[in-house]
Amino acid sequence: MRVGFVVGQFPMLSETFVIGQMAGLLQRGFEVEVVCNGISDYNFADRRQEPLATLLARTRDWWGAAAHLRPAIGRLPPKLYDKASTALDISSVARLNACDVIVAHFGHNGARAARLKKWKRLTPPIVTIFHGYDVGVPLKERGLSRYNDLFEHGALNLTVNDYFRRVLIEAGAPEAKVAVHHMGIDLKKIPYEWKSWRGATLQLISVCRLAEKKGVEFALRALGKLRADAPELDWHYRIIGDGPLRPQLEALAAELDISGRVSFLGSLPHQDVKEWLKRSHAFVLPSVTAGNGDVEGIPVALMEAMAAGLTVASSRHSGIPELIEDRKTGFLAAERDVETLANRLRFIAEHPDECERIAREARRKVEAEFDMQALDDDFAAILSRFSRSRLVA
Numbered sequence: 001m002r003v004g005f006v007v008g009q010f011p012m013l014s015e016t017f018v019i020g021q022m023a024g025l026l027q028r029g030f031e032v033e034v035v036c037n038g039i040s041d042y043n044f045a046d047r048r049q050e051p052l053a054t055l056l057a058r059t060r061d062w063w064g065a066a067a068h069l070r071p072a073i074g075r076l077p078p079k080l081y082d083k084a085s086t087a088l089d090i091s092s093v094a095r096l097n098a099c100d101v102i103v104a105h106f107g108h109n110g111a112r113a114a115r116l117k118k119w120k121r122l123t124p125p126i127v128t129i130f131h132g133y134d135v136g137v138p139l140k141e142r143g144l145s146r147y148n149d150l151f152e153h154g155a156l157n158l159t160v161n162d163y164f165r166r167v168l169i170e171a172g173a174p175e176a177k178v179a180v181h182h183m184g185i186d187l188k189k190i191p192y193e194w195k196s197w198r199g200a201t202l203q204l205i206s207v208c209r210l211a212e213k214k215g216v217e218f219a220l221r222a223l224g225k226l227r228a229d230a231p232e233l234d235w236h237y238r239i240i241g242d243g244p245l246r247p248q249l250e251a252l253a254a255e256l257d258i259s260g261r262v263s264f265l266g267s268l269p270h271q272d273v274k275e276w277l278k279r280s281h282a283f284v285l286p287s288v289t290a291g292n293g294d295v296e297g298i299p300v301a302l303m304e305a306m307a308a309g310l311t312v313a314s315s316r317h318s319g320i321p322e323l324i325e326d327r328k329t330g331f332l333a334a335e336r337d338v339e340t341l342a343n344r345l346r347f348i349a350e351h352p353d354e355c356e357r358i359a360r361e362a363r364r365k366v367e368a369e370f371d372m373q374a375l376d377d378d379f380a381a382i383l384s385r386f387s388r389s390r391l392v393a
Helices: 013-027 052-057 064-074 078-097 107-118 133-141 145-153 162-170 216-229 246-255 270-278 300-308 338-350 352-369 372-392
Strands: 002-006 031-036 059-061 101-105 126-130 156-159 178-180 202-207 235-240 262-266 282-285 311-315 331-333
Touching (some): 002 078, 013 031, 031 078, 101 107, 107 126, 107 133, 107 145, 126 145, 156 162, 202 338, 216 235, 216 338, 246 262, 311 352
Parallel strands (some): 002 031, 002 101, 101 126, 202 235, 282 311
């Protein structure tokens, strides 16, 4: 069975879950084609290794040889841009029509394919996976009407959490065409290792892009309150990642008088990130809805931390409560609730033994519901059904 993936720029370091899903299908005997909105020149360390070597060999830009025109076409007025871009999209139709099913990651890519389906240019069924930005931002701007063609002509819309499923149905997607399919992690690569901080410095860590929705500002404010309320507690907070908010966050740490306990490590190679996680006790990610509406799905970073035995502190945001149950598999505060988050972090600092029980339950939660191997099996079964139904039709 041949699956055509429709994605944005490919490959993307921030979207390794897309590569992981493609690799899962390859391992199960599927053929994979990729049509993307620009082939990235990022120097992935494993670019010449599997599965990327195979995937890149089967990757084509939507616009083929005309891809170099993308910046100029992007400057056209909206109506003229739509006509020009659609005409160029048609150059990839033959490649996609040779597939049994189309998988579009992110709603806007699904809508792009659905437009060709509407015009009877594209024949395979379209399965679209919604992740977060593609739900929150358009919902904030003017609703999800931009997906009307996709809701009508797409075969299935998969959401990474139940919150998004409800939002799509409320926006007009037929309920029978919407289902939840979680992203997952490779548990074989993440051994569980509990480390107590009794009698030691509590090592806190965040690994994320320093953008508004990650909520690092509120982690810092909560730790500033913790320092004021319980100065005797011994902790250190490391932030791995870069982004537009880094200067403001560094200034905030200084303003809160916690710079001596906070380290901004910037972007690090994957192996270095793994080493820092091994040295850490608790993972902090108090995500929030950004001003432009951007939201999380269910952050893979939280799944990985829970699998590894770290205690997690996060927020009641988007699909995160589907992963973390407060005081049972981790700790939650409302979005931007500095006082509650500070209290949760204080509890973590003062109760390592109770956190060990919570960490064990967190690993079980991830094993039960976010195991990549099981989810890839489910996804392969979903796609196979579409292939069979197409043969019958």
